[in-house]
Amino acid sequence: xxxxxxxxxxxxxxxxxxxxxxxxxxxxxxxxxxxxxxxxxxxxxxxxxxxxxxxxxxxxxxxxxxxxxxxxxxxxxxxxxxxxxxxxxxxxxxxxxxxxxxxxxxxxxxxxxxxxxxxxxxxxxxxxxxxxxxxxxxxxxxxxxxxxxxxxxxxxxxxxxxxxxxxxxxxxxxxxxxxxxxxxxxxxxxxxxxxxxxxxxxxxxxxxxxxxxxxxxxxxxxxxxxxxxxxxxxxxxxxxxxxxxxxxxxxxxxxxxxxxxxxxxxxxxxxxxxxxxxxxxxxxxxxxxxxxxxxxxxxxxxxxxxxxxxxxxxxxxxxxxxxxxxxxxxxxxxxxxxxxxxxxxxxxxxxxxxxxxxxxxxxxxxxxxxxxxxxxxxxxxxxxxxxxxxxxxxxxxxxxxxxxxxxxxxxxxxxxxxxxxxxxxxxxxxxxxxxxxxxxxxxxxxxxxxxxxxxxxxxxxxxxxxxxx
Ligand code: GLC
Numbered sequence: 001x002x003x004x005x006x007x008x009x010x011x012x013x014x015x016x017x018x019x020x021x022x023x024x025x026x027x028x029x030x031x032x033x034x035x036x037x038x039x040x041x042x043x044x045x046x047x048x049x050x051x052x053x054x055x056x057x058x059x060x061x062x063x064x065x066x067x068x069x070x071x072x073x074x075x076x077x078x079x080x081x082x083x084x085x086x087x088x089x090x091x092x093x094x095x096x097x098x099x100x101x102x103x104x105x106x107x108x109x110x111x112x113x114x115x116x117x118x119x120x121x122x123x124x125x126x127x128x129x130x131x132x133x134x135x136x137x138x139x140x141x142x143x144x145x146x147x148x149x150x151x152x153x154x155x156x157x158x159x160x161x162x163x164x165x166x167x168x169x170x171x172x173x174x175x176x177x178x179x180x181x182x183x184x185x186x187x188x189x190x191x192x193x194x195x196x197x198x199x200x201x202x203x204x205x206x207x208x209x210x211x212x213x214x215x216x217x218x219x220x221x222x223x224x225x226x227x228x229x230x231x232x233x234x235x236x237x238x239x240x241x242x243x244x245x246x247x248x249x250x251x252x253x254x255x256x257x258x259x260x261x262x263x264x265x266x267x268x269x270x271x272x273x274x275x276x277x278x279x280x281x282x283x284x285x286x287x288x289x290x291x292x293x294x295x296x297x298x299x300x301x302x303x304x305x306x307x308x309x310x311x312x313x314x315x316x317x318x319x320x321x322x323x324x325x326x327x328x329x330x331x332x333x334x335x336x337x338x339x340x341x342x343x344x345x346x347x348x349x350x351x352x353x354x355x356x357x358x359x360x361x362x363x364x365x366x367x368x369x370x371x372x373x374x375x376x377x378x379x380x381x382x383x384x385x386x387x388x389x390x391x392x393x394x395x396x397x398x399x400x401x402x403x404x405x406x407x408x409x410x411x412x413x414x415x416x417x418x419x420x421x422x423x424x425x426x427x428x429x430x431x432x433x434x435x436x437x438x439x440x441x442x443x444x445x446x447x448x449x450x451x452x453x454x455x456x457x458x459x460x461x462x463x464x465x466x467x468x469x
Pocket of ligand 1: 116117118119143144145193243244247319355356357358
């Protein structure tokens with residue numbers, strides 16, 4: 001299963017599926033910023049480290065000692081945590097449960113939202129909750145593109161005092177910047193995503209072709225492999241009218257030196273010459289070079305991934321979650337045949353990857369600030385980040401974890417593509433992103449269906465400019 005599988009009925013809204021168990025507590029962990037001792041305790045609480053424990057209470061609370069399950073819980077602060085659903089060797093609910101087990105002061109109830117490929121629905125569910133200002137959920141996760149909106153609305157608690165500069169410097173600076181709105185840290189990086197090119201090493205070698213660096217090279221190699229009957233599809237991407245289409249389009253346009261917004265960030269540039277050429281290229285993959293099936297217009301991440309790991313396609317644009325799946329013999333027919341590279345660019349342009357990923361946030365109206373900070377500190381700690389990378393394939397946002405030998409040994413492609421992650425291109429940064437994305441999605445969709453690229457992008461540009469006015 002992957003984090004993009006859509007098995008949650010859309011429109012089902014928020015649902016709580018982790019009942020609050022009357023748990024026997026594990027040893028408690030120290031509060032606030034996790035240091036090495038806290039990390040030891042995390043491992044102990046998670047049952048990953050053998051040995052006896054002796055631990056201190058939080059904020060002068062009662063001392064609890066012993067093995068997990070030997071002491072009764074003190075009265076715990078109950079907080080709620082809403083997040084998109086992710087898949088991997090573990091679920092988010094299981095990771096949350098590790099926190100519940102690792103200390104005895106806070107109990108987190110997990111509220112599961114749809115997976116990130118249903119980004120619009122996840123966003124809607126969060127907005128509905130946060131706009132009530134009721135304090136629920138106490139902690140949530142947010143796509144990188146929602147940070148400005150949530151901060152601008154006053155829904156996200158500024159976190160600067162809980163994560164001071166010294167702690168912030170442990171994350172990739174670009175991500176801390178993305179989490180900062182009007183000078184305040186309103187989100188904390190969880191994992192970083194970026195678009196990349198998956199290719200069939202074996203087929204390229206067989207054809208004596210190199211890994212394409214330009215879109216023309218990709219189109220030529222894809223067409224050749226299709227013609228030779230090696231694959232059904234040359235190039236798969238995501239053209240569904242959804243958030244991921246914006247990501248694909250940001251990459252194509254930026255790789256031609258264009259952008260969605262102008263340099264002032266207030267006017268649209270999506271109808272500029274470079275952008276029109278880029279969208280024309282995507283249209284042509286279906287209608288002219290015919291390296292992509294028209295199905296890509298209704299495909300998001302998983303539908304485009306499946307034929308590739310099924311051995312039916314030469315190239316695929318997707319996120320990092322695909323690699324472990326491609327390497328898993330139980331669901332892949334291309335084990336050890338897949339390479340990952342930066343996405344191609346237009347002649348004279350530079351490769352561009354869309355910046356994706358989710359961040360943590362604390363509800364500005366939470367009535368349980370201390371508990372929320374404690375949970376978030378644990379979730380963002382180096383050990384938990386490594387855990388997420390190894391169990392769920394989510395790329396760490398701390399360089400120390402990203403560069404760790406353990407990650408390098410298990411998921412080497414992440415470190416090889418580090419510059420792709422750290423140099424990724426953001427989508428428009430605006431508190432009105434929710435409206436801007438819908439305008440981009442519908443304008444580009446119409447362009448890709450009608451082929452009337454300039455006309456549709458002119459119309460989208462006019463809509464975007466009026467949204468931002
Ligand atoms: C991934 C990215 C996220 C993006 C989404 C689009 O989950 O991490 O930023 O919005 O895909 O489907």
